[in-house]
Structures are given as C-alpha cells and as structure tokens.
Amino acid sequence: MTRQELIASIREKHSFLCVGLDTDPKKMPQHLLDSEDAIFAFNKAIIDATLPYAVAYKPNIAFYESAGIKGLVQLKKTMDYLHSLDDKVFTIADAKRGDIGNTSQQYAKAFLDPQGDFGFDAITVAPYMGEDSVTPFTVYDGKWVILLALTSNKGAFDFQLIEDKASGKRLFEKVLDTSRKWGNDGNMMYVVGATKADMLESVRAIVPDAFLLVPGVGAQGGSLTEVCRYGLNRDCGLLVNSSRGIIYASNGADFASRAAEEAHKLQLQMAEELTKVGF
C-alpha cells in the first residue's frame, strides 16, 4: 500500500487506528477453543467487528510463533482473509527483525514478498545492526520498513536515551537522523511509543513528514490526546495501535461486539483530533 493510499484510507474512515492482533489462546473466549482454527476464528471475528473503525492490522508475530508451525498456519489464514477483503487495510508484521544484509533479505522475502505466504505491507525492524540490516526491507514496491526509534516499554530507557558524545544526539534521535539516508517517507516509518509522548516533539523535529507507528495507548498507559498534540502532521502521519484494550475487551461470547465498541471509541476520538488539525 502506498503512502497516498494509506492517507486516502485514513481520510475515508476518519481513523488512524491500527488493531494489534496479539492473539493468545489463554485470553480467548472459551467457546472458540474447541476449533482447530481457534486463533484464526478469533482474528476473523475481531477483524469483521473492527473493520469500519480501523485502517491497519498488526499481527504480533511472536504470538503465532509461540504456537509453533500450527500458529503460523493461523497467521497465514489471517493474512489470506485480510487480503481477500474489499476494504483494503494496511498490514504490519510486528516482527522486530534485523540481521546482516543477506539475512535481512530473507526476512524481507518471508514477510513482504507478494508471492510469499504472508505478503504484509510493512514490517517492524530493530536498528541495532545498522544500514545493511535495514535497507533490504525497502526494495519491494509499495512496502514499508517500520524502524524502532523509541519504544513503549520500560527497557527503552536502558539504551535508547544514551547521549552520543560526538553529535549530542540521543540514540533514538541518531537512529532517526541516520536512517533518513536509507529510505524515504514513502517506504520508511518509525515506532515511537505513546508512553513517551513528551518526546514526540524531538521526533517530529527530525522526521516532520514520516508516518509514526505508535504503540502503548491503552494497556500500556499512553494518552491519545498527548500523542496527537505532538504527532499529527498535515498528512495525519500517525498510526496508533491498540491491542489488548480492543481484542480482550471481553473474553465472553460478546468479545467481538465489545472489541467493536472499544475500536469505535478510539475512532471517534481520532476523528475529533483530525478535525482539530483540519485534516
């Protein structure tokens, strides 16, 4: 999906919501667990219920891998279903990959190749190994790399805020700055956690036009209003993710309708924020 198509979809739905599919059989409604395809059945119900309010879906790959090969079959079914929809959505493999060049090429093929099992639009990538670990993900037309800059977890403070003596930049700023040479606003986004909303100003100073994928709203405690204050730009420029807050709103028979309600609530807030900035 191109940047223009993504922006058009945000405009149409008045939403920049990404629904995180961190699907965990332990947290799913009991009545689904009998099925061989329980994970897919859950995802399909969540997708059908939230589709009017969401522009993106983000399966968290760890949750599929932890069920072994069977889990990846469920991921493939989920992706096949997303690709089959008339209402095209932006799909993100939340995979945090990154390795030496010849190996990142293989990860890019695994997740982004339209001929492969999954054919995602985008993949999250860790920047630690530098340029040749990131650029192989930018070679597919209309596909995206989403580079970790400032993550939403406590461990973000261990290394991401280190101040580089030579440039005076913090590590996440250095990542933003350096990686501008590796891609462009049409094939590279950044992860910036909602729990670090006060640092979004520093992020926007370096990447004013880039799309940001913002996890951490909801269960992790981030505020949508704060994220929008500093993060919205003239093209919206945000995809805000919610996982647990939506998909586990209920673990009863009403899980899908409760997920729809939570997604709708966020969409209404997003529509209001978009109106404020005249989008």
Next chain:
Amino acid sequence: MTRQELIASIREKHSFLCVGLDTDPKKMPQHLLDSEDAIFAFNKAIIDATLPYAVAYKPNIAFYESAGIKGLVQLKKTMDYLHSLDDKVFTIADAKRGDIGNTSQQYAKAFLDPQGDFGFDAITVAPYMGEDSVTPFTVYDGKWVILLALTSNKGAFDFQLIEDKASGKRLFEKVLDTSRKWGNDGNMMYVVGATKADMLESVRAIVPDAFLLVPGVGAQGGSLTEVCRYGLNRDCGLLVNSSRGIIYASNGADFASRAAEEAHKLQLQMAEELTKVGF
C-alpha cells in the same frame, strides 16, 4: 545444555566450532532439489558430515522463514534430527528477536520451550529494547540468551560504537555492562563479530568469563587466530561460527565431504589454539 556440558563437549572434540545452517535452496546441489524435504536432506547431510568436528549448530531462522510455513517444517525436521543424536550438540536459533516483555515471553516459548516445535538451547537477541525484552529468555533451565554486542557487518559502525557521554562507554560496552545484571555466565552469551577481533580485548575487559558467539570467520573475512588471541579464556569461552565457508564449500555431489573437510580444517586450528592456552 548447561555451561559445564558445553565445556565438556569442547574438551572432548577439541573444537569450539559452530556450523551455521543458512540453508538456501539457490545454493544447494541440484540433485537434492527434487525432494519435498530438500532443505532437511541438505542439513542432515551437512550435520552427519561435520558432527565429529562441531559442538554447535546454528540454523539462521530467516532462511527457513523465507520459504514460508514449508520452510519451518524443514527447520522442525532439522531440530528433531539434532535432538535425536546420541552426540549431543548445542543448538542456537539465530533469530535476533527482542520485544516488550509479554512478547519476548512468546518468542522464548517459540524457540526454547522443550515442549515446543523446536526446543533450541539458545537464541540470539537484539538489545535495543532493553531489560524486559531480554530477561524472558533466561527463565528456562539450561537455556541461553545470546545478546548482540558487536556484530560482524558493516552496519555495526552505525550505532554500536557511539560513545555514551555520561559513562564514556561505547554502546556495545554499555550493552555488555548493563546486561550483566540481567543474567549470568551460565545463561547469557554475547555475539561479537570476528571482523572486529581488535575490539575483543575491550569485550573481555567487561565479560572475562562469558561465552562469546563469534560469527564472521570465513566468507565475512574474520581471522580465527586473531579471535583466539583475545577471545579464549580458561573455559575456552568461544563458539566460532562458520556458515557459508562450510556448507557451500561445494555445490556438487561432494558437498557433504567438502563441508567435512572445511570443518575439519577449522577444528584442527581450534585444537592448536586450545593447546596453546593449555585447555
């Protein structure tokens, strides 16, 4: 596999060789390609041929994921075969994972859980997201996290050598130093590229007793002698990986015997280095 078992295996084989299974159908002998199980057939032949000379095997997960679900079936067959051997080897998932705590837990389950599809002894993990992204990999008994410190690729220079203004440490030193609190020499190793052998002295100053996984000997240009000069410690403390130099020594019918020759050459050099330090 515990540290003591690993050391015993090194002592028995006079070897600290790890064979990297970066198995790529494009580089495999033609005669294997007819089989549905070509990747496993190749791996099995390589394992059988190199087993007298190697203490560890390291499937590079990207190469299996790039073949989709079928590729992961080949990985499972390879792991089942390694687990079935009387000659127990140390198995490393070269996966470069790492995410927020609840997600790293799922990756740990995927790769390390003895009840799972793979049951590796160890997994490589990227440190960018800090403590809660790493510690979930240390909870399984006898299992290891292998944290990236200084990688073998060109991109290592982008961020890993940044000097932290507050501590005067370079990022890779900060990773080594900080992570000492997250594990111990019995459940945490580090990746240090052979192409940066001159920096092994700085690494050993911080982690004198830790095992180091050293890629980059062979195709990437690193020198085994240089690695040993600074890297060997009283318990050996090294696992030196070679992938392409061994598994693609020939792409003809003699690929397995040529792989054995290359592995044997490295093993003989390793035995000599071990003797030098009186191991």
